[in-house]
Amino acid sequence: MPKGNTKSDTKPRGRMTAYAYFVQICREEHKKKHPEENVVFAEFSKKCAERWKTMSDKEKKRFHEMADVDKKRYEAEMKDYTPSENEKGKRGKKRKQMKDPNAPKRPLPAFFIFSNDERSKVKQANPCYTAGDTSKELGRMWSEADPAVKSKYQELADEDKARYDREMIEYKKTGKVSQPEPPVVKTHPVLNEEEEEEEEDDQ
Template sequence: MGGGDPKKPRGKMSSYAYFVQTCREEHKKKHPDASVNFAEFSKKCSERWKTMSPKEKGKFEDMAKQDKVRYEREMKNYIPPKGQKKKRFKDPNAPKRPPSAFFLFCADFRPKIKGEHPGLTIGDTAKKLGEMWNSSRAEDKQPYEKKAAKLKEKYDKVRSHEQVLFLNK
């Protein structure tokens, strides 16, 4: 899998993960030679989990709580190897990346789509906007592309200025 530290404690498991693991073990006992369609199996587990009572889920929640205790105990004693990359700190005051031409187009046309189709989901609205953008002529896209380029230029100037300030600290 990934290039993580093999000595790092195994992550904590959720109550649902314990439930799925139990389902898998039960299925293996009943059908030891059967291959499992992961998508179908997951769907059935999910449906079963949704209909379970809090009391039935309690057993798995207890297992998850115990595992959380184990994980926290092991993490206290875990020392990451030297030279391992740490997550970069994201400056909350850093300028936001500028929107693309398509996003500027969406900002203009989203209210129109919402007005014409008030019951549309976020995903369906985005799909309609994508279709509109893709079927637009190049000259209709040009104002959005020009504005996006100007915003990117401005963003790049601010970023390069910040980097100079950072390097001069």
């Protein structure tokens, strides 16, 4: 059988930017020099960004070359990439199924809640990051996070799951989720002219 046109149904890994390679290598070098040190991400990212800004084009050249090689790898893999029938079916179903606006909002996993809190910090510290770079960095931060931090976000995820379960019970019964009632603002009754005159006479 000919082997030239072998297609893959495994989606290619996203390509990396020159800056992402630079940060990755800086992190690896730092770990080699200080294996026992806990890296503070915000400070480390800030130093990387400052260093990148001051680097000459010649110094950045090797990172751009690495990014170009990865870009070609990604484009070549995408040409050979064919979504599986299962994936095509899932995409088709997603297009056909209209989301009910009255349905409860799905619960977020602990990692997603963590990412929502940290994404702006990552973008601020690394303005050159693409969306893919940001996602990879958030994944790394989560994997290296302290157990106490993960526990905090797991509690938030559990609370959100409980909220979703409550709302789903109501949604299945009524077809919608009741919104919390706005606070009642007490107002004084509006008196007509005759009632105002009577009040003045009583005083």
